[in-house]
Amino acid sequence: MPKPHRLASTRSALADDRLAELTQAASTSGDDPELDSLILRFHIETACRRGGLLALRPKDLDVEQCLVLLREKGETFRWQPVSPTLMAFLQQHVQERGSPADGVLLRYRSGKPVGRRRYDYLFSRVGELLPWVRVQMISAHWLRHTTLTWVERVYGYAVALAYAGHAETPNDAGTTARYVKATLEEIATALSGLSGEAHPLALQGKVPVLNLPEGSLVGEYF
Template sequence: MTTVPSLGDDAKREAMRAALLAQGWNQADIDAAFLPPPPVSVYRMRQGVADALKEMRRDLPRSVKTWEPYLQVYLDGFPGMCPCPCVACATGPCPCPGGTAGHHGTCAMPDDDRHTDCAERYTGIADLPAAEATFSEVAEAAWWAERHGLKRTVARNVKREAKGRNPLHSDGRGAREQLIQASRWMFAWLERKKKIDGNPALEVKLPPRQEATARSLTPEEFGEVYGVAVSTGQDPTLDGLILRHLLIQGVRRGALLDSTCEGLDVANCRIRYWDQKKTWRWRPTTRTHLADLITHAIVRGPRVAAPPDASEAERRHGIAALTATSPVFYGRPVDTFDEHGYFVSRTVRPITRKRIELIFARIRRNLPWTENVELRCHDIRHTSGRLIYKAADQQMAKLHLAHDGGSTTDHYLKERLDELAKLKEQLFEPRRDDEQS
């Protein structure tokens, strides 16, 4: 039997099939001759998100925790969430039948919303070809992410009101911004990999940010905050060290958590930080504070059992086993001893973001005025910068906070780091008796 070559044009294929049938060919022979074209592999959003996240873990590991949940919205959607931000819908199952039945009496759906039917759901676009994603798909996902953030705030405020606490003011725009930023990165990467043509997320505008609520504290206010922190918790040593570090160094929360033993420079009395712009920065500290950090890391950091010929003290307490990558800040460790009371092993507990958040949550519970101003970790950074500004000048404060930029002039001003070190000694180093006399 003669095999008819397959044609790409469907119209021509059908015309040839009809002609062969008219000539008396058997239908089975025609079907065998006209083999179906191989299926075209379609690169869908499901695969695009998976590949982008894999690349992100390698290229931007610090962004994965923030951006992965938002990219996952394209795949999972919010199938169990109605679009209404009212208290009834935010704190429990949606009471509305939706559709033509309308809204329940307790539902208060805004009339001018993008979606006004409680029956509507966002189920994602996992099976959409990545090349067909447009402005509309990104904008739709961003709207639902923003609404999810708003409903979360509404639900939390109900609980806060019941406890007599001030309401939160977040309206979900932060979630919207993060989804757009994550989408811009993902589609830009897909475009570089020739999976799509153009970046649809670039056309979606970022929402305007809310006014920053961070404020600096007076020395008296910080003293009150510090006193509450070290007197109401179960680990005053750690709480006090964290607050002192935030004040003396003026770092962000992430820089504190990323501090390692390798970054403690004893010879030059300085500490190395990983900056937001992917650069290492050295900043001076005080002698006492650096000693406190080293002591804390040695006492609470990793330890190993001492050999049998070691001293009695080493066998009782173990031997410090800090490495260059060991964190600086730890909670109380869990030690194991044998029947003779000799050290066997230790489970260390490096602090996390949650540990710092708990400190400030406890301060707000025990100090009413801090609840009114919504005290947070970043306020201590503001306080630190203002102390340096009042004691020196704006340029010194910018250098202290790593806001000094990258211009040539600012590069030469880096020589003022030694002046910053002396200023910190004057502000934060305890006076010794021989210096006071």
């Protein structure tokens, strides 16, 4: 029997002011705002899926090149650039919360590893402070939409496709898109423009001057 047609997703990119509200609420409320801020910043910078962050281990950090190894659905894995600031936050988290090298990186203050329930708590709590978060059922996947939309608008479809970690080109993208693949350096360049920070792998002279707060999408929020 043919599969039923999948309904179009209601998720979309968040506007800058909505993103600011979300990150502000998360970082100033709850029982562990430092943890929640780290979760949000990681998703905004990497556009990873929830499982990518939950599977991250301290030994997956390439500190020198500011890269993290993301292991996501379908047993896929890839190196994803992060800003020097986020890398420093990740290292600090590991040191303060005792994350073992080959164990889950994200930890509560008690040392217990963070799981999916933290996401439920985070967005449920923020939804109590911001009604639009509750009504629209905002989740971490909305941050993925937000970042990838921004990357596509500024750096093009090929870079956005690679930034997303899509193993295959969507069938409706056209034949040419299968042959036009972005490099890791181009992804790092997009991350540099996104964060407003220099990245060791970014292409020199390829980061545009953006009309965004502090020259970045995340700069003013963390």
